[in-house]
Amino acid sequence: xxxxxxxxxxxxxxxxxxxxxxxxxxxxxxxxxxxxxxxxxxxxxxxxxxxxxxxxxxxxxxxxxxxxxxxxxxxxxxxxxxxxxxxxxxxxxxxxxxxxxxxxxxxxxxxxxxxxxxxxxxxxxxxxxxxxxxxxxxxxxxxxxxxxxxxxxxxxxxxxxxxxxxxxxxxxxxxxxxxxxxxxxxxxxxxxxxxxxxxxxxxxxxxxxxxxxxxxxxxxxxxxxxxxxxxxxxxxxxxxxxxxxxxxxxxxxxxxxxxxxxxxxxxxxxxxxxxxxxxxxxxxxxxxxxxxxxxxxxxxxxxxxxxxxxxx
Numbered sequence: 001x002x003x004x005x006x007x008x009x010x011x012x013x014x015x016x017x018x019x020x021x022x023x024x025x026x027x028x029x030x031x032x033x034x035x036x037x038x039x040x041x042x043x044x045x046x047x048x049x050x051x052x053x054x055x056x057x058x059x060x061x062x063x064x065x066x067x068x069x070x071x072x073x074x075x076x077x078x079x080x081x082x083x084x085x086x087x088x089x090x091x092x093x094x095x096x097x098x099x100x101x102x103x104x105x106x107x108x109x110x111x112x113x114x115x116x117x118x119x120x121x122x123x124x125x126x127x128x129x130x131x132x133x134x135x136x137x138x139x140x141x142x143x144x145x146x147x148x149x150x151x152x153x154x155x156x157x158x159x160x161x162x163x164x165x166x167x168x169x170x171x172x173x174x175x176x177x178x179x180x181x182x183x184x185x186x187x188x189x190x191x192x193x194x195x196x197x198x199x200x201x202x203x204x205x206x207x208x209x210x211x212x213x214x215x216x217x218x219x220x221x222x223x224x225x226x227x228x229x230x231x232x233x234x235x236x237x238x239x240x241x242x243x244x245x246x247x248x249x250x251x252x253x254x255x256x257x258x259x260x261x262x263x264x265x266x267x268x269x270x271x272x273x274x275x276x277x278x279x280x281x282x283x284x285x286x287x288x289x290x291x292x293x294x295x296x297x298x299x300x301x302x303x304x305x306x307x308x309x310x311x312x
Contacts, residue, residue: 007034007100008079011056012069013087017045024054026093027083031100037077038087039069047087067168067176074161082156085113091153095193099155102189107306109160109186110177112146113153115195134215138175141223142182147190149178150215159304160186163297172218179222184298228290232283239276243269 009027013020024036038051038058052058061072070084081100085091091113099111135149152174160181168176181188224231247269250260260266 005081005104006079007031007081007083008077009034009036009083009085009096010073010077011036011038011085011087012041012066012073013038013043013047013051014041015043015045015047016087017043017047017050019089020047020087021050021054023085023087023089023093024051024056026089027085027096028055030093030096031083034083035079037073039073041066041069051087063169065169067166067170067173070168070173071166074164074166080158082158082161084152084154084156086152090196091115092194092196095153095191096155099153099191099193102191103155103157106189107187108189109157109306110181110188111155112148112151112188112190113155113193114146114148114190115151115153116192134175134219137219138178138182141219141227142179146178146188150174153193157304157306159301159306162304163301165297168218170214172215175215175218176222179219179226180297183226183294184301186301226290226294228286229283232279232286236276236279236283239272239279243272243276246272 009031011020011023011027016023020038024038027034027036036056038047038056040048040051040058040060042060042062042064048058048060059072059076061069073084074082081103083096083100085093085096095113099113102108103111135146138146138149150171154177163184164177164180166173166176246265250262250266250269253262254260
């Protein structure tokens with residue numbers, strides 16, 4: 001069954017001349033039957049030349065950002081199983097067969113290669129802390145999460161790839177992928193993989209603070225879209241609480257004197273209550289819209305049978 005599956009290794013790249021040839025060679029050795037695609041994102045070095053010389057199928061995405069590259073890869077490449085990694089040689093190609101086997105044997109739609117860094121310099125301490133914080137945040141907001149939500153080493157089924165509407169532009173793409181799997185309740189798995197240091201001459205394109213802020217905004221946006229009742233209901237609850245706090249002195253004064261001396265405050269409290277009620281009902285209405293969108297994505301997902309089922 002494994003021999004009959006079309007496997008595609010998809011590698012987004014930007015200025016990776018120091019690592020791309022060895023990365024392609026590693027995946028070719030690990031998955032001899034796979035087609036290896038390198039999607040270049042406006043590299044200014046010899047990435048394209050070296051990738052082509054290594055035997056990879058090289059294509060170009062002009063819009064800058066990893067999210068744009070992943071969108072293009074998912075749209076263009078036709079396969080049964082997709083192995084996505086970075087072209088910087090930090091992910092271990094030798095783990096790919098085990099990840100593919102896990103996807104097939106356990107009938108999963110995604111396997112995440114959780115990173116186990118072999119050297120301290122492979123993974124900056126700030127990134128470790130950030131990963132844990134964002135992983136915990138995602139778990140609290142969506143009910144469950146992954147061990148390593150930012151891992152770029154993943155194996156997908158065809159139905160995952162072809163049902164995923166990529167909206168991200170940059171490094172927040174991994175967060176969007178994780179939320180997509182959680183929201184559609186897809187069968188997913190994790191497998192520990194080695195994470196090494198970059199070769200000399202290769203530099204990380206990730207900006208800790210800028211990309212961290214973008215990831216945080218993405219989580220907030222996805223929470224607003226996927227959990228509108230909780231999001232807008234929470235805003236309404238905060239407004240009601242603030243209105244009650246402001247109204248207590250007014251009520252005490254009214255009961256004592258029969259007067260409302262602070263009329264502007266009374267008007268403010270009334271307006272806050274009205275906005276809170278509107279916010280709550282907006283959440284209810286948007287929840288109906290979200291449910292319809294989720295059903296459409298689920299139908300798109302089910303329109304593509306899993307390859308291991310089709311081969312039976």
